[in-house]
Amino acid sequence: MALLEVRDLSVVFQRHGEEPFAAVDGVSFDVAPGQTVGLVGESGCGKSVTSLAIMGLLPKRGAKVGGSVKFEDTELLSLSDKQMRDRRGRDLGMVFQDPLSSLNPVIPIGIQVTEVLERHRGMPRKQAMGEAKDLLDKVGIPDPTRRLTEYPHQLSGGMRQRALIAMALACRPRLLIADEPTTALDVTIQAQILALLKELVQDTETALIMITHDLGVVAGLCDEVNVLYGGRVVERGRRHELFATPKHPYTHGLLASIPRLDAPRGEKLVPIRGSVADNIPWTHACAFAPRCPNALDTCVEVTPAMESEADRLLRCHNPVQQEVSA
Amino acid sequence: QSQRDPGNQGGKTGGTLTFGAEGKPKLFDPFYATDGATFRISRQVFEGLVGFKPGSAEAGPELATKWESSTDGKSWTFTLKQGVKFHDGTDFNAEAACFNFNRWYNQKGAGQSSSVSEYWVDNFGGFADGAKPSLFKSCTVKDAQNIVVELTGASSKFPDVLGLPSFSMQSPTAMQKYNADNVVAQGESFIFPEYAMKQPTGTGPFKFVNYDTTNNLIELGRFDGYHGDKAKLDKLNFKVIADETARKQALQSGDIDGYDYPAPADWAKLKTDGFQVVPRDAFNVMYLGITQKNNAKLQDFRVRKAISMAINREQLVKSQLPETATVATQFMPKIVQGYNPNVKPIEYSPEKAKALLAEAGASNLEVNFWWPSEVTRPYMPNPQDIFGAIAADLRNVGIKLNVVTKPWNGGYLTEIDQAKADLFLLGWTGDQSAAANWIGTFFGNAENRFYTKSSPWGEDLAKRLDAADVTADKAQREKLYQELNRQIVEEYLPAVPLSHSPPAFVLKKDVKNLTPSPLTAEEFSPVTKG
């Protein structure tokens, strides 16, 4: 039984005097307790919008959310604002990309952590402070007592991200969404944060949605990976299979275009041509068609459907044929 | 809002009257003052040996009941009123009177500055130290009731000049106690003694109570020991509101009971609103000054005549000045001694003006025309509009104007006196009804703002004005002045007399008995309210 069921989620941005724009266009996936699900894709493919839609954090005006998001049988999309507030922070936690701008610069870290505890666990400030200290300690912040009274700008990047994680985990949510939690950080710090997330998820059976554009991060962390393109999931698989045999030309292209530390040097990279700007709408086509090396005529006439084979889901008319690699 | 005093419910006597004044008094010792704002207070608080008859500019007895002079006009005996007390309770007597004369005469240091003791210097000349000749020689106590004042020569002004507020009688005790003569020039300012700032002590119907500088309110109270008819009001307040419109609004909103110098344009409206608008007799003159110094063409009488004929003074007076204003035929109003009723009026005729200009070879005359900003004067309520009207008339006869404006204190007066302008707007409000105070001041020195020195008659005119002034015989003096007046307008025309504008004051309906004075020397003691 999945903890979170996302079905056919769509988000349409409608701005005054502009064409409606579907940032997310029928995304479905499940997350089971203790499982880590990855959402990968290039910038602008709808990863963040998906996560915000799940959290109910999209702007009320201008964004139309469709489909269904079920959290343990509760339809989140139909909850009232107040009910959703009760859920957020308690059942659903979220960690954002830029730890500096995601922390309120004028409020001490301690208050920012305790306000969740006060809100959802009804703790008095004093007790909450004790708890907050433990939390900071748990996420590996040295000298947590002192940090409670400090302001975000006084922390280093890694510490800020840890504080943000502590906040998201304060009420032991069952689902944690991490939206590119390490993109703004250095590799050595990224490794620390990823290790921390991994440990936390394992320890607490928390379900984790990991959003990133870095396939490497996904490869090390996720159980299941969703590859997004132009607001739709184009391929999904368990991570070993997906990385071993990417079927969608986009996934394949991504893997081929990034230099790998472990690959022998001297091989030329194979880039995907064009850029996201070349996308065409999904309505009667495959959005990736203009950039796709495998594109067929049908690709610009018929929208490919999501087809499943075994543990794999794929949205492609002409998947990559796996040549047997050494 | 000001009727908080319960004692004033409809009663004829008592109550507080608040009168809107236009300027702040510089100080309260009138001897050191020249400003109308100070004098307005002085006139209620002080009295002089000589006074002016209510509603006129004619001198009459006040603290002196009568006076006699020797035939050469050099020795004057004043008989003093008895039973007069100063506000501090001391007696006014012959000693006190001479004390005042001697105080004036014995000024030291900054007190000798013509800007500090201006009226003394103007009328009496020098001081006891003899640096400059003085008209005053001595004052001796003849007996308890009489004093003798000796002069060094005769003067048309004496003894009327003693009616000026500056020469009011002040309490010797108070003056000594509060160091009245201790005027110091320090840095770029003067420091006046406590007497002048806070302790003026006279014999008048009201005594000084307080000056609230923050609220610009001068409070006077009835002097119960007054020797004559006691003041009807309990309190008399002068509220200083510099802005004319603000004064009007203060009256309309009931903050004050009356105010001085309503804008002529408001008279009609104020009347229909049920206020009394009381015009005074005109005691001023506005003229269009002509400086002969820089522009040689202006030295030509025909050109000056043409300028005077180009101006439609009738219309100017009718359209821009108060209702009772009149066109000036000469440089002083009717009530001044020496006024000549037979001066030939200047004709308005643009054609003749043009012809005259052509004749003088000045058809394309170009002049600098100055008018002052940041000022209104009783004789010149709105300089800009008056300038506008005159400028239009002058342009009409083909005179080209370069217009210059300066703030009144921002160079206008200074530079006019330095003879920098060709044509300029200016005027005069008289102190007394001696012609010397009028044309004497204007033309008595050939290096004046008109630079009459440039004309052949300039020096001569100055000399004859002096001679008239020291003529002891009143009738003859008057004759001399009349002739001078005629000549100035008909033959010299150093400037163009424009108008006499009577300044007015406004009162609420229920304020009675404030008699207008041409010298703006209204007495508030008989005034009642309600």
Add this chain to the structure above:
Amino acid sequence: MLRYTVRRLLQLVLVVGVLSLLLFAWLRSLPGGPVSALLGERGTEESRRELTALLGLDQPIYVQYFKFLGRALSGDFGTSLGVQPGTTAVDLFLERFPATLELSFCAIVLAIAAGIPLGYLAARRRGRWFDNAGVIGSLIGVAVPVFFLAFVLKHIFAVELQWLPSAGRQDDISATRVTGFYVFDGIITGEWDAVWNSLEHLILPSIALATIPFAVIFRITRAAVLDVLDEDYVRTAESKGLTAQVVRRRHVLRNAMLPVVTTIGLQTGALLAGAVLTEKVFSFPGLGEALALGFERRDYPVLQVLIIVAAMVYVFVNLLVDLSYALIDPRVRTR
């Protein structure tokens, strides 16, 4: 922080020093002068010259300046010549300053009381008619010359309707003076009618004076709230499920207030120094009126003191704003 404060104070001294010198020279190079103001049309060339010499105004400017400095150091900044003859410039300042302070305070309170809530509401209702009306209204507020607005207000409410007094700070009620702040005096002496009377006198001028600060505060608040609403940390706060109230108060308003506080400070500084026209129209006996009159009468001592002090106040208020900013913004505080 301390070092910063000291540094700014020293800068202030520098500015004031330079300003006083410039001002001194400049005032004296203006045409006309106190002499002509003192003598009026009665003056002659000769009497002017004499008075000029008596007042020492014929000496070279640097000599005058050093004499002035010498006297200033002993606490003598001169005595008013035309504004309030006989009063020392410092006394005049001390007397006028409370009035201006009272007025500016009322104006800024009005501007804040209207500007912040309306700005906040406009931001929340972005793009709707309320927002648009607010924005255009605030622009009109900036475009109407203050003196004209003052005039219209006075005309309508004081003259036509007679609801409020037209001039001054207080009617001639015998109120007790303690501090020079009339409203405050009334409160501490319990003279409530004096309090009310002073307030009545303050209403119109402060409305006139409040329009520009109001417009500015409104716009800044609106812009700041819009900015903050887009900030990541507001999203974080929402993601923590905090109640709408807490989000609004603790996260949105508190951050949006940072630029607003600066603005308020700067506006206050400008008001303190710049209420000239309004005070003139309402004959309100404050610094501005004294300044205007000082100019008219060329009252050097008063102008010197008032302008320098006004500049000092302005710069000082800016410093205070900077420092108070540090109190609310920890990023600055811990420097």
Add this chain to the structure above:
Amino acid sequence: MPSKTKIDDLASSTAETQVDTGVSLAASAWRRLRRNPVFLTGAVIILLFVLIALLAPLLAPHDPAARLLADQVIKARNEIPAVQPGHILGGDLQGRDFFSRLLVGSQQTLLVGVLATLIGLIGGLIMGTLAGALGGWVDSLVMRAVDVMLSIPSLLLAVSIGLLFTQANQFTVILAVAIVQIPIFARLLRGSMLAQRHSDHVLAARALGVKPAAIVFRHMLPNSLGPVIVQSTLVLAVAIIDAAALSFLGLGNPDDNIPEWGQMLGGSQTVIDSHPGLAFWPAGCIVVVALGFTLMGESLRDALDPKNRR
């Protein structure tokens, strides 16, 4: 093998639509502005007044200096020429046709606004560019000067500068108003110039070996101009109001044959109660023009603000 033509067509067609013409930032801002009602309102107002100013001599029914109705002015009875055939707004205090004066007055007002802003802008540009481009002690010097100037209330400064001129006329007003604006422009420009100095594209230009002067004038200056342009539109409004205040205070052009709104407003003060029109018309015109410029300025600011760019 799949036929690629169709997809290539598609790709190139999408590319084509993007490529045809270059759209500079200014052009794209203009596109946004054209649809902005606030901007349009402001622009229409200004255009209207500019037209009026240009055509005023033709539109004005009478010579604004001619005292056609002088005999109808009786100040003492508070009479000024009433509305009458040929004089749709009556006459002023000197019997001149008020409507003509109002029309022709737009010339002076706009001239003052535009010239004052231009002078202020140029002065500010020079000071700001010097400070921003040279840095160091030049910068400190200029900025301290700016501090001193800014520490005096602007109107007071304008008034006192106005007083300095021995002979006032409309150009002294312009200069007085302009000088007050200089420090504001200088500061604004210097700020953005300093930011530009450390920006990557300036660094790139330096790396490219572009001459220092060219860097300042081709890169730093143009890129710092955005806020300055916005400021100038706002200053236009401020200048008009300030100039009106100066005229109102009697520091304007002394020769009132050349009508000017501020002066008309100042001159009508004494009769505002009985003839409010004399004050309200010019005041209204000032407000509307100032509003026009403010509306334009504010919407310009919004349009140029990168945050509002999609």
Add this chain to the structure above:
Amino acid sequence: MTAPAETATGVSTVDDALVTVEGLKVHFPIKRGVILDRTVGYVYAVDGIDLSVRRGETYGLVGESGCGKSTFGRALLKLTPPTAGKVVFDGVDLSSLKGEPLRKMRRRIQMIFQDPLSSLDPRQSVESILVEGLRAHDLDKGKAETSKRLRELLTSVGLPSTALRKYPHEFSGGQRQRIGIARALTVEPDLIVADEPVSALDVSVQAQVVNLLEDLQEQLGLTYLVIAHDLAVVRHISDRVGVMYLGGLVEEAGSDTLYADPLHPYTRALLSAVPVPDPLLEDRRERILLAGDLPSPANPPTGCRFHTRCPWRQAKRCDTERPVLREIAPGHKVACHYAEDIKAGRIRAHEVEPILVQADDGISPDTALTGPASVTEVLGP
């Protein structure tokens, strides 16, 4: 990587060096003061770097954010004046150059920036961006010629010639970076310093630019100094790699050698931290997790800069003595006292307590604490 450069690996001859850097230091003064600014300390952004880049090779520089990579790149071009040290470019000592000669010299060294948008003047069309360099060095020979040259340039970076009339904001990130590259190429430089040329780009676009750079090198015989924090990219593109830590070079080697046989503890940790898109490898991998953050360059640790985070830190020597960069194997230099011991396993890794690193926002005392400084500025937004 392309073949010719490959052969050079490991053989260090000074003769073929295009640019040699000796003891380069860039210290930014930290100014504070009550009245006058006094220098109260320095940010030791670059603190003594020696390296040389050979003609035709690609030298990669990696390191964490704030370690001084960009500053080094700029100092190399004399865009930031170096505090000490010498940069010799093709036999010419750049430190002695000033004014016009320096400007002329700039033609030969070009730079590509990380953020393609901010490094392009938004107000200039692509054409004028490109022509500018030509003008500056009098390469602008007639209209027709120039326009031909521009077209060539655009073709070589893979942009249509219609791009000339467009403005930077109308392009996608990858295209903008191509414009940046084209700009660098206009003046036909010998050396290109690329400061994070692909970090701001989408993964799928990164490869396009990387390939472009490689192709251009092949065609034009360029020499690259590539700065990046992404080890994989650097390793891919470079012949030799230098690893920077806190203003200093800690290790330098041929890129294969470095990956296969990292000697410095920091390099080891860095390599182990880079995620690899291969689950199998990821599952297997032994990670060296460094404790804490990079110390502030304003207050660098004594001795070995890395000792505060080093799992192999040894008492005393590491804390006090700054290790020099020494050649351990041919072409493989490392700045660690115990490199051999660690390699041989004689020293074991141990736990490290993270040390508090205070973030430093470095605001100068002259910046007003508040934003706007005048009323008109306030009228702003």
